Amino acid sequence: MSTTPSSPAREETIFSGPYITTTVGAFAMIVLVAFESMAVTTVMPEVARVLDGQALYATAFAAPFASGVVGMVIAGMWSDRRGPGAPLVTAFVVFSIGLAICALSNSMEVLVAGRILQGLGGGASTVVLYVLVGLIYPARLQPPVFALFAAAWVLPALFGPYLAALIADAFSWRWVFGGTVFVVAAAVAMLIPVVRRTEMEPVADPEPATGRLAWAVVAAVAVLGVELLADQPVLAVAAAAVTIGTLSQLLPGGSLLLRRGLPAVIATRGLLAASFFTAEAYIVYVLQEKWGMTAAAAGIALTCVGIVWALGSQAQARTKNVSDSAAMTIGSLVVLGGLTCIAVAVWLEPPSWVAIAMYVLAGAGMGYGYPRTGVAMLAASNDSDRGFNSSALSIADSLGAALGLSLAGLLFAASESGTDPFGVVYTFAAVVSVLTVLAATRTKVAATA
Structure with a gap:
């Protein structure tokens, strides 16, 4: 009697059935955040000229970095207490609102406000995606996920600057911001079913982090005040000093x-x-x-x-x-x-x-x-x-x-x-x-x- 040897079970990958939706959705979101970073660098000189906002040129770049710190702290606290679902959706809604404000802005001040919201959502989304990786993927699949995330940052560097310039020339720089909103919505739609199925152990007595959040807010406001107070040098220097002081509370001693x-x-x-x-x-x-x-x-x-x-x-x-x-x-x-x-x-x-x-x-x-x-x-x-x-x-x-x-x-x-x-x-x-x-x-x- 002969038997047919059974084929070995195929080893799961990050693109296997249970993970593919999460993998593609998370990859798409990081690509979008990275694309915005590259695209904005390409079109910002034109934006500053059109909106007569050269004085706020650097602030438009600093704003999302500063507000992103606040988003990171909030998302970490929220995810630890309630799981990643609500923080994920909120982060991408805020990110999209920021994009829409930038696309519709009629002054550089309004555009900077949109960039602040972009940073809040972008910073929070990064933390939430990392939480999802820890909850959804087994340990052996986590290194490939992080490698894919790294590739997601490189990919926009190859096509982002040229595509942004092409969109700005063919249509308007506004579409570099506004056109991304629809793609963000599609990526979030892929992730929502995943986070709904995700379970976390409840945190009985979470460590309070309101002090850390307060320092993050102070740091974000102070660092933006450095340039916004350019016409008052004493206050600008004071804002820089406050920013450096907050770092002593947010970073390891020394x-x-x-x-x-x-x-x-x-x-x-x-x-x-x-x-x-x-x-x-x-x-x-x-x-x-x-x-x-x-x-x-x-x-x-x-x-x-x-x-x-x-x-x-x-x-x-x-x-x-x-x-x-x-x-x-x-x-x-x-x-x-x-x-x-x-x-x-x-x-x-x-x-x-x-x-x-x-x-x-x-x-x-x-x-x-x-x-x-x-x-x-x-x-x-x-x-x-x-x-x-x-x-x-x-x-x-x-x-x-x-x-x-x-x-x-x-x-x-x-x-x-x-x-x-x-x-x-x-x-x-x-x-x-x-x-x-x-x-x-x-x-x-x-x-x-």
């Missing part, structure tokens, strides 16, 4: 002093964000103003950075013999070199490809050093503080970028009548990179069991 170990890791992340994202916010603007490039042509720089960032990330993942501290230091040095050369190029105005190449070089440094901040943070954490440290890393990232952008906007406005404002902004970014290198050299941490 982060502001670059204390060796975990505090320096957190500081490195924030300083990398402050320097590079300031440079990124102005790259299309300066290429148009200094070298007369079109938005589509200048957007190629963003695409190239997306590619080299991904390649740099792959390179650091494969160089396992390079310590986390060494990788962060190397990446920070490359960013410093790139931003310093951009600053020189802006002052001297060589061919445009020089500025673009140096910006791309800085992007490669970010790809190599930036991911290791997360690895080093986890290596220095244990079960009792991993959540706090992970949150601190994200807060340093967002507030670092927001503060850098706000200070850059303040310097840009102050130097418009006397010297080259773009040169001042890129010199500022390079100076921040010097601090980044200093922080990175102090990041060596001992692994925690």
Whole structure:
């Protein structure tokens, strides 16, 4: 008697039946958030000209970073207490309302208000999606999910800048914001049935986090006040001081002093964000103003950075013999070199490809050093503080970028009548990179069991 051998059961993947809807919906949402980031960088110079809002140019970029911190804290608290369902829907509704306000805005002030709502929803959505990953996927499938999320950030860099310029030229910059609302609705519709089936253990006595939320709100308001109070320098400096003071409440002790170990890791992340994202916010603007490039042509720089960032990330993942501290230091040095050369190029105005190449070089440094901040943070954490440290890393990232952008906007406005404002902004970014290198050299941490 012969028997037919049964075929082995096919191993489940993140695209298997129980997970495919969640996988596709979450991927789509991260792509949309990333696309908005790239697209806005491409069209913002035109938006500022049309709405006569050059004075609020940097604020339009800083606003979602600042409000995103508040969204992260709220979403974390809400998800811990009630599960991810309500926070997910609320986050995407707020994100969509922000997009609609931006699309319909008739002044730069209204657009900034829309960007604040975008940041609230975008920051909250990131936290909720991470909660969903922990609840829905088994441990063995979580690494592929996070790898897919990383790819979701790279993909918009390849087509986002060109597509945004194409939409703006063919229709209007307003459709770069408004057209995304419909796609957001489709992605949310895919996720709602999933979160309805998700069960969480009730939290009997959740730890109160209202103090942390209050500090996050103060930080967001203060960092936006830096540029909004540009015509009152004393108040602007006071707002910057308040922002830095709130960081001492939201980050591990010693982060502001670059204390060796975990505090320096957190500081490195924030300083990398402050320097590079300031440079990124102005790259299309300066290429148009200094070298007369079109938005589509200048957007190629963003695409190239997306590619080299991904390649740099792959390179650091494969160089396992390079310590986390060494990788962060190397990446920070490359960013410093790139931003310093951009600053020189802006002052001297060589061919445009020089500025673009140096910006791309800085992007490669970010790809190599930036991911290791997360690895080093986890290596220095244990079960009792991993959540706090992970949150601190994200807060340093967002507030670092927001503060850098706000200070850059303040310097840009102050130097418009006397010297080259773009040169001042890129010199500022390079100076921040010097601090980044200093922080990175102090990041060596001992692994925690």
